[in-house]
Amino acid sequence: MKYSKSQKMSLKNSGQMVIEMILVMTVLIAIIGALRTTLKQNEAFKTLVQGPWQVLSGMIVAGYWKSPDQAVKLHPALHRNHGSLEGEPAN
Numbered sequence: 001m002k003y004s005k006s007q008k009m010s011l012k013n014s015g016q017m018v019i020e021m022i023l024v025m026t027v028l029i030a031i032i033g034a035l036r037t038t039l040k041q042n043e044a045f046k047t048l049v050q051g052p053w054q055v056l057s058g059m060i061v062a063g064y065w066k067s068p069d070q071a072v073k074l075h076p077a078l079h080r081n082h083g084s085l086e087g088e089p090a091n
Contacts, residue, residue, distance in 0.1 A: 055067065
């Protein structure tokens with residue numbers, strides 16, 4: 001079976017496209033792997049989450065926008081207040 005010149009070019013081009021897609025996927029996988037390794041070594045996600053979480057945790061624990069250690073000291077339950085049903089005497 002003989003192919004015309006345009007059919008031969010078409011067959012060559014389809015093979016070239018497959019090779020190029022494989023190369024593009026290989027490069028993308030290599031870039032993603034290098035980026036993942038770099039972010040894991042620098043603990044970038046940890047710093048992105050841990051910083052804001054400290055302040056949010058203080059708000060959850062004690063109602064103050066501070067770290068939990070500082071916020072617990074400011075919690076109203078730790079104030080030396082006293083209450084009385086009778087109230088204070090009027091002088």
